[in-house]
Amino acid sequence: MSSSSRSNKKAKKGRQQGGFYEAPTHASQILSLSADGRRLRVLNELLREQVVRPEEQHDPEAGAVPGAGDGAPDTLNLPPVGAEAVDGAEGMAVVAKTRAKRYPASDEPLRAWIPYREQYLDEVLRLEGRAWARTTSQCPRCGKAAPSYRCAECTGGDIFCQECVVQIHAHLPLHRIQRWDGTFFNNVTLRDLGLFVRPAHLDGSSCLTCRPGLEGLTPITIIHANGLHVVNLQFCSCVEEERRTLFLRLSWWPATATDPRTCATFFVLKQFHLLNLQGKLTIYDFYKSLELATDNTGLQKIPVSAMTLMVRQWRHVMLAKRAGRGHDSGGIESTTQGGLALKCRACPRPGVNLPADWENARAEDAWLYQLMISQDANFRLKNRLRTGSHEDPWLGPGLAYCVDDVPYGEYVMSLATQEDIRTCSGFAALLNALTRSSKGLRATGLIAVSCRHELFLGKGVGDLQKGERWANIDYLVASAVKGTGVRKIMDSYDVGCEHEKGFFERAVEFPDHIKLDLPKDGWVFVVPKFHVSAHKPECQGAFSPNYVPFSARFDGEHVERLWSMLNPAAPSTKEMGPGARKETLDDLCSFNNWRKTVNLGEQLLKLLVEAIPEAANHKKDFEAFDSKLCRQRPEEVQRWMEMVRVWEQDRRNSPSPFTIVHKAVTRAEVRLRLLAEENHLSANSTASDLEAGPSGFIVLGLEILAAQRNLALQRKEADDSDSALLRIKVQKRLAILLGKVRKFRQLGATYMPAVHASSTSATPPKALTALDVESFAVTLPSDLPSEQREQVCGEKLPRIEDELQYADACDALEDLRHSLRMRTCYNQDKIANVTGQVPNTKARSLQSSVDQAVKNAADRYRRARQAIEHLRGPGAWQDVLRPLLNTDLRQGQASLTRPVSDELAEGLIAYADEHALMETAIAATFEAKWAVVQEKAYAYLNNVPPAGGQDAQAQSQRIEIVQVEIEVASEVENSSDDEGR
Structure with missing residues (x-):
């Protein structure tokens, strides 16, 4: 028997009337356009849901649901595994998809648990009583009658007598004991039951120096993870150790350290330590939870000050322990200094992970050790x-990540009056550095230095006293790299372009303990990739890691990612004293370094697996691009490579x-130069005289023309919306425009008297009103x-207007390019992310505003170019300011064209027509095949037997993926009516 026959027989188990399954189908369609724009690719998918009838619902604890795919009988109404692909028309692929196993217990765990919640509740309430021990009348350990004590910490729930429960917990004095009072369990303490601990005789041996019985007991408060305990201790003179040692x-x-009466277990200190590091839980919330664990009423208080001191001591000792002290x-x-900091194992460390002769490495290999x-x-x-520091001392000043405040503060104070010079207007990280609000603050922020593997550097963290100043940055950077022993450093900073200027001059004045032993040419400054786009164009080319040699995929933003680990602790550290805050920051930095160290191998391996094929692909693409460019423009390539070589040898003094280089001028630059010339010609001129000068007259005319156009658009918007507020805005703008027009008429009588006279000689000039200014x-x-x-x-006037109109044309081109890029981004974002009527309306509003900006910029350019053409006539300027066509405004929609001969054009057309005819035939076959499906669907929905009695079940079991290519120009439009029918 063929596999097809077996599949058909198997499929008859769930057959319904008309040969269809009683299962809803979902269809999806994907449209894509071919590269030549002539073919439309249609991808249709029929997806069928997997249906489980109520009577066939599988038990959630039984694991996978039986059915196709695991060898069990096909009791579900689903397509069989053995369904074969059916031959279709040319260009049509038919695929049979198997169903996956289902595990309700893991796929929907809460829904699977709901039937058992009553049982869970009953078992919890059962443990509130004596449970299975209620039938026990004797102590299971000694046989005494009427036992009534059980331990809430021990497993089993056995009930013992008083003597046995004390003996069992001789080495477990911090367990919670409960006594059965006839109707419920009441809490008691082991201390009340007579338990005491001899620290010097934990083995249970007798001591001749101890007093007999319960005499000479010392109550000690113990803080444990399950709450507060009071334990009786009996000390003796058998040992000479201090009580703290015991x-x-x-x-x-x-x-x-002397005569302690309160202790905390190592377990509870470690528990809080981990919760604070991972979850940033405060000591207040933690000891409050311990109070509730002791007694849910919260009436028994935890000694807060003692707990805080023990936590700080624990942190300090654990930091020293991990550092091997x-x-x-x-x-x-x-x-x-910095000896407790955990160092990065992947960064270069001479004598640890570098070869013996690393200092003599070749120049092309030296970057490996930077x-x-x-x-x-x-x-x-x-x-x-x-x-202050006297009330809250720092246990380890400068021993880990935070620098010692004393030398750091002295250096910063010595440069308190130093003025930081900034020239990069593109990024304002240091602008207004002294305006940070510092009232009532010891520190306005924090500075940190990290390596590229996102580990904090030792002695590289410090406070900001008032803004982000060079004194703070210089000291912490020099302190962090001091003693590393490397000969080359790549330093990333938000304003690295500014930091580089004067850094080595300031480094000469560094204190001896942070003096740099690094050559000047071994320090490379860069700006992080995310921040560099906000800098001036000169900084973007010279300081971007994308262009700096040997930067690889270094983005320079790694320290930014570390703030996400420290920021959750900001509310608590803000209120701490100076010592507690620095110890907490040291601890958090150490935790970050340890977690990064643990995951370093896995992370580097992941990056390596990604980098190897990408490096090969990029190398292949670059070599292909470079070889073709060298063949087409060899001289330009050689000239450009020489520029790169010179720049890489001397980045500080060579142009990048x-x-x-933007050679286009702006109206502001032209206006400034013209005003300077007019001011030079008239040394005694005032500001009002300059506004009334020749350039002021031309600028005023251009502003009036622009205002008239904007006013026309605003009036149309006000009329369409019938809004009183918009009409008020229009009237206000009319009043402003009226003043400019009156002033322009006054200046026109001075600079263009012939035009003014010819227009007003017949009749005297009438007074202008707001109604006249628009026309x-x-x-x-x-x-x-x-x-x-x-x-x-x-x-003079034609020359002035020519310069201003040329600048306006250049400004309009820049605005047009920006608007076209914005329109492309908006369109892509709308297609990818926007769904729904309201979001689509908002997105379309943004697109309309950008479309209007494109139109306005294009109109400005065309008017300015027309004015220049009237002023200059034909000339070389037309090669720069070319005519702007409507096709030039289709950003992202332009097509590349190439000149072809008539013979080639005929061949291209013939090939396209031939394939269009073939694809039309494929589409017709596709339609005929699906007509059968449509007929059977109609028969099924109307309870009519299908014509010819053809078995439609096999077809309904398939999940078909059909791919058809249709001629866009000739077939899509012609088939629209057929699709409608």
């Missing part, structure tokens, strides 16, 4: 001016070949015939 050997951390003979006292760092300021990590004719030199222009205007 407590530490019990894994209890004493709150004080316990294995050093000098201990913590001999720790050097250190890549980045620094940034964070103004969220403030600190209020509360207690990656900087785009007021502005006459400029470009509006006059060339034979009259020199007589009416002289030589």
